[in-house]
Amino acid sequence: MTQLDRSGLTLALMLAGVAGFVDAVAFTTIGQFFVSFMSGNSTRLAVSVAQGAWREVGFAAGLVALFVTGVAAGNIIGARAGRKRTTLLLLVEALLLAAAAVLHAVGRPAAAAPLMVLAMGSANAVFMADGEVRFGVTYMTGALARIGERLAAAATGAGQIHEAMPWLALWIALVVGAVAGAVLALRHGGIVVAAPAVLLLAALLIFGERIRSQSD
Template identity: 50%
Template sequence: MQSHRRSEIMLAAVLSGAAGFIDAVGFIHLGGYFVSFMSGNSTRGATALAEGNWSGFAMAFGLVAAFLVGVVSAAILRRLVPSRKRMAVLLYVTAALASAVVLFELGIGGWAAPAVMALAMGAENVVFERDGEVSIGLTYMTGTLVKMGQHLASALTGGDRGLWRRYALLWLSLTTGSIVGGFAYLAVDLNALWIAVALLALAVVVNGREFQVTPGARPLNGTG
């Protein structure tokens, strides 16, 4: 994250907040399964298998599979579009999440709508990609907390005093989004997801305006 512009860090914070919001909504609705935290689903699926809970096993690893499909499809999308790759992925994520909400609203979602939510979260992680690798993880914070701790240790021993704040911002954004998402779900049920769709749409608009302001600038991640 050290080489990303301030505007990119702020976009990452917004997207992490949206991910936390969506994951909290999905977690409550699904009774303890995640749409963005696949380490948790892997553990839940494994324990469900050990307990002979086949429906729990299918739910957990179905969400893992959908998340992976989101990552793969978004990565392929980045390779297919000739320019404005980040914008293409943002639009894909927004459209996928909106589709999940519509499925819920029509009452035909079943397992499909949570799977589409997980797909959207997988795709979101490809927004920031550099040389085929994710440069900023948006929906999981374990690695982010490790890096924050490392840079905090560096700051305490005479190193750069500011880098740890970038990682802290991502963690705080996801955590705050989760809190808001939890309360929003309790207030308006799955209609809360429209808030996340609006937030993602705003991210699309802001990203597009930034691109227009500096059309000749070379993106720091080399892919836009």
């Protein structure tokens, strides 16, 4: 990662943990679909087509479309927010998750799913630079590929093994978040998605200036 990436690593780890948490909550409450891991939903869509399960096909396709919409909306919001890009995107993510928690609380998990997907999509705009995501915080395939690349570089003398550590940390953050989300959701239901919303709002209050600096 670049120096700028390292300065934002704490924020990235928090967002990866939130993504894992939210994805696990969704997986346990909306019929084993994902709100962050779109490769999984794409596979679910394909298998459902093969099985002729058209309701599941429509649901999976809708989640994928909403994720893309969230990414697009996040980038539009970020482009218009300027220096307040990161602050505003985190606020949007927190509010979407808070609204999803309310819907879970009133027994409408299917209605909460679109808000959770939009939140995860918009989170990917936080680390956008020059039209590209510097590193994803809601999916880890890229991070795992980077780990493999760094290990190969270290083995051939073209790099050092510690260069893989930030990517490994991102993966661990997502997994730890997912474990917490699954444990809490299985015990208390989807309302626990309020926890990452509170975490994001607390981060804005406590680390506001530092978070804003990530947009510079």
